[in-house]
Amino acid sequence: MDTLSYKTISANKATVDKQWVLVDAEGQHLGRMASKVAKILRGKYKTNFTPHVDCGDNVVVINADKIVLTGNKWNDKTYVRHTGYPGGQRFRTAQELFDKHPERLVERAVKGMLPKNKLGAELFRNLRVYVGTEHDQEAQKPKAINLNDLK
Numbered sequence: 001m002d003t004l005s006y007k008t009i010s011a012n013k014a015t016v017d018k019q020w021v022l023v024d025a026e027g028q029h030l031g032r033m034a035s036k037v038a039k040i041l042r043g044k045y046k047t048n049f050t051p052h053v054d055c056g057d058n059v060v061v062i063n064a065d066k067i068v069l070t071g072n073k074w075n076d077k078t079y080v081r082h083t084g085y086p087g088g089q090r091f092r093t094a095q096e097l098f099d100k101h102p103e104r105l106v107e108r109a110v111k112g113m114l115p116k117n118k119l120g121a122e123l124f125r126n127l128r129v130y131v132g133t134e135h136d137q138e139a140q141k142p143k144a145i146n147l148n149d150l151k
Contacts, residue, residue, distance in 0.1 A: 011050040016043075018126075020142035021057045022135075025106060026066040028147060034109035036147050037061065041114065041123045045150065054119065058126045060142050065102040065131045069094060079108065103129040 021040060025033055043049050043056035069077070077094040098105050106129045114120040128137060 009048060011043075011048045011053050011055045013053070015048070016053065016055045018055075019057045020137060020140040021059050022142035022144040023059055023061045023147060024063055024144070025061050026063040027068060030067050030069055030105065030109050033067070033147055034106065035113055036150050037110050037127070038113035039150075041110070041126055052119065054122050054126070056123060056126065058137075058140070058142075059128070060135050060137050061106055061127070061129045062133050062135055063131075064106045064129050065098075067098075067102070067106060074098075102131050 023033070023037060023040075037059055039045060040059055041056040043054070046055060049055060074095040075093055079092045079094070079097055081090050081092075082088050083090065094105060107127065110127055111120075111124050114123050128135065130136075
Protein backbone atom coordinates (compact mmCIF):
# COMPACT_ATOMS: atom_id res chain seq x y z
CA MET A 1 0.00 0.00 0.00
CA ASP A 2 1.39 3.40 -1.00
CA THR A 3 0.36 5.79 1.69
CA LEU A 4 2.18 8.79 2.98
CA SER A 5 2.45 9.02 6.70
CA TYR A 6 3.55 12.35 8.08
CA LYS A 7 3.42 13.15 11.73
CA THR A 8 2.96 16.66 13.00
CA ILE A 9 5.73 17.33 15.46
CA SER A 10 4.76 19.54 18.38
CA ALA A 11 7.58 21.22 20.29
CA ASN A 12 7.78 21.23 24.06
CA LYS A 13 10.19 22.62 26.66
CA ALA A 14 12.47 19.59 26.37
CA THR A 15 12.77 19.64 22.57
CA VAL A 16 13.11 23.40 22.03
CA ASP A 17 16.51 24.69 20.87
CA LYS A 18 16.80 28.17 22.35
CA GLN A 19 19.68 30.38 21.19
CA TRP A 20 20.88 33.90 21.96
CA VAL A 21 20.47 36.51 19.24
CA LEU A 22 21.99 40.01 19.08
CA VAL A 23 20.03 42.76 17.29
CA ASP A 24 21.48 46.20 16.55
CA ALA A 25 18.71 48.83 16.65
CA GLU A 26 20.83 51.62 15.15
CA GLY A 27 18.93 53.30 12.31
CA GLN A 28 15.98 50.87 12.58
CA HIS A 29 12.38 52.07 12.58
CA LEU A 30 10.79 51.29 15.96
CA GLY A 31 7.66 49.43 14.84
CA ARG A 32 9.26 47.34 12.12
CA MET A 33 12.15 46.37 14.36
CA ALA A 34 9.79 45.55 17.24
CA SER A 35 7.59 43.29 15.09
CA LYS A 36 10.60 41.29 13.88
CA VAL A 37 12.00 41.01 17.41
CA ALA A 38 8.58 39.83 18.64
CA LYS A 39 8.54 37.15 15.92
CA ILE A 40 12.01 35.97 16.97
CA LEU A 41 10.94 35.88 20.64
CA ARG A 42 7.83 33.91 19.71
CA GLY A 43 9.76 31.47 17.49
CA LYS A 44 7.81 32.10 14.31
CA TYR A 45 10.95 31.95 12.16
CA LYS A 46 11.60 28.36 13.25
CA THR A 47 10.28 25.28 11.48
CA ASN A 48 9.06 23.66 14.70
CA PHE A 49 6.92 26.64 15.82
CA THR A 50 4.21 25.63 18.26
CA PRO A 51 1.73 28.35 19.32
CA HIS A 52 1.37 27.36 22.98
CA VAL A 53 5.10 26.80 23.72
CA ASP A 54 7.99 29.21 24.30
CA CYS A 55 10.07 28.03 21.34
CA GLY A 56 11.64 31.39 20.48
CA ASP A 57 15.15 32.66 21.03
CA ASN A 58 16.55 35.00 23.68
CA VAL A 59 17.06 38.44 22.12
CA VAL A 60 19.57 41.13 23.11
CA VAL A 61 18.87 44.55 21.57
CA ILE A 62 21.71 47.09 21.62
CA ASN A 63 21.80 50.78 20.61
CA ALA A 64 18.23 51.42 21.76
CA ASP A 65 19.11 55.11 21.93
CA LYS A 66 19.61 55.22 18.13
CA ILE A 67 16.10 54.11 17.17
CA VAL A 68 14.16 56.05 14.51
CA LEU A 69 10.56 57.29 14.61
CA THR A 70 9.08 58.80 11.45
CA GLY A 71 6.80 61.78 11.03
CA ASN A 72 5.63 63.63 14.14
CA LYS A 73 5.58 60.51 16.32
CA TRP A 74 8.20 61.93 18.69
CA ASN A 75 5.65 64.54 19.83
CA ASP A 76 2.27 62.98 18.90
CA LYS A 77 2.70 59.40 20.16
CA THR A 78 1.68 59.17 23.81
CA TYR A 79 2.31 56.46 26.38
CA VAL A 80 -0.24 56.03 29.16
CA ARG A 81 0.34 54.63 32.63
CA HIS A 82 -1.78 54.62 35.76
CA THR A 83 -0.60 55.24 39.32
CA GLY A 84 -3.37 53.12 40.81
CA TYR A 85 -5.10 56.05 42.46
CA PRO A 86 -8.34 57.68 41.27
CA GLY A 87 -7.53 60.17 38.52
CA GLY A 88 -4.01 58.78 38.35
CA GLN A 89 -3.63 58.53 34.58
CA ARG A 90 -0.25 59.91 33.46
CA PHE A 91 0.71 60.64 29.87
CA ARG A 92 4.16 60.94 28.30
CA THR A 93 5.15 61.63 24.72
CA ALA A 94 7.64 59.39 22.97
CA GLN A 95 10.28 62.13 23.23
CA GLU A 96 9.82 62.47 27.02
CA LEU A 97 10.03 58.70 27.51
CA PHE A 98 13.05 58.50 25.21
CA ASP A 99 14.89 61.26 27.10
CA LYS A 100 14.54 59.45 30.44
CA HIS A 101 14.65 55.76 29.44
CA PRO A 102 15.36 55.03 25.73
CA GLU A 103 15.26 51.26 26.32
CA ARG A 104 11.64 51.40 27.53
CA LEU A 105 10.51 52.71 24.15
CA VAL A 106 11.72 49.46 22.55
CA GLU A 107 10.46 47.29 25.42
CA ARG A 108 6.93 48.73 25.26
CA ALA A 109 6.79 48.35 21.47
CA VAL A 110 7.85 44.70 21.60
CA LYS A 111 5.64 43.86 24.59
CA GLY A 112 2.59 45.21 22.77
CA MET A 113 3.22 42.74 19.94
CA LEU A 114 3.40 39.67 22.17
CA PRO A 115 0.39 37.61 23.34
CA LYS A 116 -1.55 39.08 26.27
CA ASN A 117 -1.36 36.00 28.52
CA LYS A 118 1.07 33.97 30.64
CA LEU A 119 3.00 32.89 27.57
CA GLY A 120 3.47 36.53 26.51
CA ALA A 121 4.84 37.41 29.95
CA GLU A 122 7.23 34.46 29.75
CA LEU A 123 8.37 35.48 26.26
CA PHE A 124 8.96 39.08 27.37
CA ARG A 125 11.46 37.80 29.97
CA ASN A 126 13.62 36.57 27.06
CA LEU A 127 14.19 40.16 25.87
CA ARG A 128 17.12 42.31 27.01
CA VAL A 129 17.40 45.92 25.79
CA TYR A 130 20.51 48.09 26.28
CA VAL A 131 21.45 51.67 25.54
CA GLY A 132 24.79 51.71 23.73
CA THR A 133 26.81 48.77 22.44
CA GLU A 134 27.80 47.24 25.80
CA HIS A 135 25.63 44.42 27.18
CA ASP A 136 25.77 41.88 30.00
CA GLN A 137 25.19 38.79 27.87
CA GLU A 138 28.75 38.37 26.55
CA ALA A 139 29.04 34.92 28.20
CA GLN A 140 26.07 33.58 26.20
CA LYS A 141 27.87 34.43 22.92
CA PRO A 142 24.84 35.87 21.11
CA LYS A 143 24.78 35.48 17.33
CA ALA A 144 24.40 38.85 15.55
CA ILE A 145 21.64 38.94 12.94
CA ASN A 146 20.61 41.55 10.41
CA LEU A 147 16.91 42.40 10.71
CA ASN A 148 16.82 43.67 7.12
CA ASP A 149 17.33 40.08 5.91
CA LEU A 150 14.20 38.85 7.75
CA LYS A 151 10.70 39.19 6.33
